[in-house]
Amino acid sequence: MTMLNPDFAEELKQFSEDSALACFNCGTCAAICPLIDSHFPRSMIRYVQIGAKERILEAATELWKCLHCGLCTQTCPREANPGEIILGLKRLVLDHWRKS
Amino acid sequence: MTQAKEKEKQHATKVGVYICHCGGNISDHVDVEAVRRRLEKVPGVAVARTNMFMCSDPGQELIAEDLKNGVVDRVVVASCAPSLHETTFRNAIRRAGANPYIYEHANIREQVSWVHHGAAATEKAATLVEAAAAKAGLLRPLTPIRVTAARHATVIGGGVAGLSAARDLADRGIPVTLVEKSPCLGGQLARLDRIAPTGERAPELVRALADAVLNHPHITVFTDAQVIATDGYIGNFKLTVRQEVASEAFTGTEACYIPFSGMRPAGPSPSEPREFNLETGAIVVATGFRSYEPRQGEYGFGDFASVITLPTLIRKMAEQDTEGSFLEIDGRRIRSVAMIHCVGSRQIPGIHPEDASGRLNEYCSRTCCTATLNAACRIRETHPGTRVYELYRDIRTYGRGQEELYEQAARDGVVFLRFEPDQAPEVVRADPTDGYPLKIRVTDTLTFSENLEVPADLVVLSTGMEPNDVSDLVEMMKLPVGVDRFLLEVHPKLRPVEMPVGGIFVAGTCQAPFDVGETCNAAGAAAVKAASLLAEGHVELDPFVAEVDAERCKGSGACVEACLNPGALALVEMQIGGQTVRRAQVTPALCLGCGACVAVCPENAIDVCGMTLSQYEAMVDAIVADQVAADALR
Numbered sequence: 001m002t003m004l005n006p007d008f009a010e011e012l013k014q015f016s017e018d019s020a021l022a023c024f025n026c027g028t029c030a031a032i033c034p035l036i037d038s039h040f041p042r043s044m045i046r047y048v049q050i051g052a053k054e055r056i057l058e059a060a061t062e063l064w065k066c067l068h069c070g071l072c073t074q075t076c077p078r079e080a081n082p083g084e085i086i087l088g089l090k091r092l093v094l095d096h097w098r099k100s
Numbered sequence: 101m102t103q104a105k106e107k108e109k110q111h112a113t114k115v116g117v118y119i120c121h122c123g124g125n126i127s128d129h130v131d132v133e134a135v136r137r138r139l140e141k142v143p144g145v146a147v148a149r150t151n152m153f154m155c156s157d158p159g160q161e162l163i164a165e166d167l168k169n170g171v172v173d174r175v176v177v178a179s180c181a182p183s184l185h186e187t188t189f190r191n192a193i194r195r196a197g198a199n200p201y202i203y204e205h206a207n208i209r210e211q212v213s214w215v216h217h218g219a220a221a222t223e224k225a226a227t228l229v230e231a232a233a234a235k236a237g238l239l240r241p242l243t244p245i246r247v248t249a250a251r252h253a254t255v256i257g258g259g260v261a262g263l264s265a266a267r268d269l270a271d272r273g274i275p276v277t278l279v280e281k282s283p284c285l286g287g288q289l290a291r292l293d294r295i296a297p298t299g300e301r302a303p304e305l306v307r308a309l310a311d312a313v314l315n316h317p318h319i320t321v322f323t324d325a326q327v328i329a330t331d332g333y334i335g336n337f338k339l340t341v342r343q344e345v346a347s348e349a350f351t352g353t354e355a356c357y358i359p360f361s362g363m364r365p366a367g368p369s370p371s372e373p374r375e376f377n378l379e380t381g382a383i384v385v386a387t388g389f390r391s392y393e394p395r396q397g398e399y400g401f402g403d404f405a406s407v408i409t410l411p412t413l414i415r416k417m418a419e420q421d422t423e424g425s426f427l428e429i430d431g432r433r434i435r436s437v438a439m440i441h442c443v444g445s446r447q448i449p450g451i452h453p454e455d456a457s458g459r460l461n462e463y464c465s466r467t468c469c470t471a472t473l474n475a476a477c478r479i480r481e482t483h484p485g486t487r488v489y490e491l492y493r494d495i496r497t498y499g500r501g502q503e504e505l506y507e508q509a510a511r512d513g514v515v516f517l518r519f520e521p522d523q524a525p526e527v528v529r530a531d532p533t534d535g536y537p538l539k540i541r542v543t544d545t546l547t548f549s550e551n552l553e554v555p556a557d558l559v560v561l562s563t564g565m566e567p568n569d570v571s572d573l574v575e576m577m578k579l580p581v582g583v584d585r586f587l588l589e590v591h592p593k594l595r596p597v598e599m600p601v602g603g604i605f606v607a608g609t610c611q612a613p614f615d616v617g618e619t620c621n622a623a624g625a626a627a628v629k630a631a632s633l634l635a636e637g638h639v640e641l642d643p644f645v646a647e648v649d650a651e652r653c654k655g656s657g658a659c660v661e662a663c664l665n666p667g668a669l670a671l672v673e674m675q676i677g678g679q680t681v682r683r684a685q686v687t688p689a690l691c692l693g694c695g696a697c698v699a700v701c702p703e704n705a706i707d708v709c710g711m712t713l714s715q716y717e718a719m720v721d722a723i724v725a726d727q728v729a730a731d732a733l734r
Contacts, residue, residue, distance in 0.1 A: 003553045
């Protein structure tokens with residue numbers, strides 16, 4: 001059982017663009033992503049939306065599979081900019097590693 | 101053979117038979133071409149033709165051409181139910197310059213192709229069409245009954261639909277009486293604040309409409325009033341209205357707007373209940389909806405004071421119209437609001453419990469998604485500290501400018517969670533360590549069906565619409581009701597806002613869940629139809645009424661006794677062959693065309709026009725003819 005954490009969005013602002021909530025979970029980004037056949041990158045965007053920081057840290061290595069081709073950002077119908085958010089999450093993870 | 105039958109036989113007729121494919125609806129199961137070949141050989145049938153859609157313009161043209169060229173003088177169309185297209189084809193015949201009553205309809209869709217398959221379907225279709233052709237051969241041209249129509253309309257219900265319809269009718273110069281059950285005008289619209297998607301203020305809309313109605317010289321308004329009895333027919337309805345003593349004495353000399361109740365017309369209201377009669381030509385039923393009341397314990401409703409409905413939230417927000425970082429409800433600071441969609445709508449048998457009367461609201465109420473998003477956006481704009489979560493099954497933002505509201509909510513930081521109907525969210529008391537009074541457990545399909553918990557100070561249930569209980573009107577006025585309990589218009593595309601009883605129209609949320617704009621559209625449509633009906637000062641009725649053969653009538657009076665509608669039949673004195681005799685006489689406008697008189701007449705002297713005994717005998721003959729022929733060959 002995960003409790004939603006609305007304060008995570010604030011924490012993330014220093015690392016990433018604050019556009020995750022514009023996403024309406026259509027899955028276009030996951031469908032177009034050439035690298036990974038799971039829900040990536042929507043899974044990460046969704047974890048940001050609900051503030052599931054632990055989930056993001058657990059799956060941190062997935063972030064480094066992203067080549068930043070930009071297809072997700074290009075095709076996002078809500079202009080939620082998933083590519084930028086993935087980049088921001090890498091910064092968050094690095095910051096977290098540095099501190100731990 | 102009776103004399104009448106012989107007389108009818110003398111007019112040799114040329115029956116045209118037109119068989120519809122209904123785009124496959126019929127022809128997928130009925131061999132339409134085989135039916136056509138069979139009908140071609142029936143005596144009296146001049147031509148038999150088929151068409152993909154007989155109701156289409158080319159289909160209707162086929163019939164018109166044959167009539168104009170003198171190829172046929174009686175018409176049978178074999179297609180869908182007559183309730184759908186009988187009028188269409190009668191009108192086509194009228195446009196071709198012929199009498200529209202030389203028409204007979206055979207239903208080979210609902211009665212054949214939708215319920216039978218294979219050779220049996222074709223056989224039954226052919227039999228029905230043969231019977232219709234046999235009847236058509238005996239049809240006579242008839243003249244519609246013309247009755248005077250009172251230039252007056254009555255609108256039942258003073259919500260936005262009733263107000264709109266009354267104003268539109270009165271603007272056409274037609275005197276209108278508006279009857280409203282409650283003390284105020286404005287209905288459910290008066291219980292709203294800002295209307296999505298434009299943000300217009302509901303009180304201003306209600307005030308503008310109610311002012312127009314109350315100040316209109318052609319409109320009389322009765323509040324605290326109900327129609328308790330109806331009588332009569334199109335153009336000549338007689339209504340009995342009962343006006344109660346207002347629950348709260350109101351003596352204001354000017355109409356006043358009471359927030360969340362509506363516009364109270366100027367007093368004084370009557371000091372004693374009174375009943376009065378209205379003679380009216382047309383009736384608009386605009387009885388509206390009520391908001392679904394969640395049952396005890398539904399999403400914690402009734403168990404927790406901080407579980408409220410959307411209408412309650414709207415009212416509380418309007419009444420405490422303050423700005424500030426956090427929304428405050430009942431003096432409590434709201435850090436987190438969770439809004440649950442589809443409460444009392446889209447209920448599924450086996451998943452949602454039925455109400456006390458065993459009913460489920462299986463329909464989508466259509467307006468609640470947008471209303472919820474509208475409220476969410478409003479909270480985020482005016483109280484940015486308050487978090488908003490929306491838990492939905494599906495978001496359906498119908499209509500212009502409404503999808504934008506969904507996007508706006510997302511950009512305003514509203515977090516959405518999606519649940520499956522059989523995994524409804526659970527509203528529970530939170531643990532002391534959670535820091536919130538309530539939390540919602542939800543299996544969120546957007547998070548790959550993980551179990552999540554939403555912290556909440558306030559839970560808002562987006563309740564749907566239910567039609568108001570108008571069973572008394574339904575009973576009195578013979579209004580058709582759907583399984584969803586909303587009133588059923590004759591046909592949503594071909595005859596919208598019309599009831600099957602002539603002269604009665606519906607408008608607004610008594611028909612289906614509508615938003616305010618759609619409600620006004622329906623009200624406008626009802627007003628226009630009622631106005632055009634009353635514009636001429638008379639209306640024409642179908643001539644399917646009883647007719648007495650004065651030569652055969654012996655004045656037994658059996659028909660008068662059997663008659664179901666008082667006044668439709670009477671024994672009157674008349675001169676026949678130099679003698680004063682008593683004979684039956686019909687008042688056509690009152691005759692229901694039921695045929696009770698036909699069944700009891702010992703002399704066979706009374707018939708219902710367009711449905712005579714001899715015509716039915718011909719149908720039966722046609723139906724058994726094939727069997728007789730088959731037996732003879734055996």
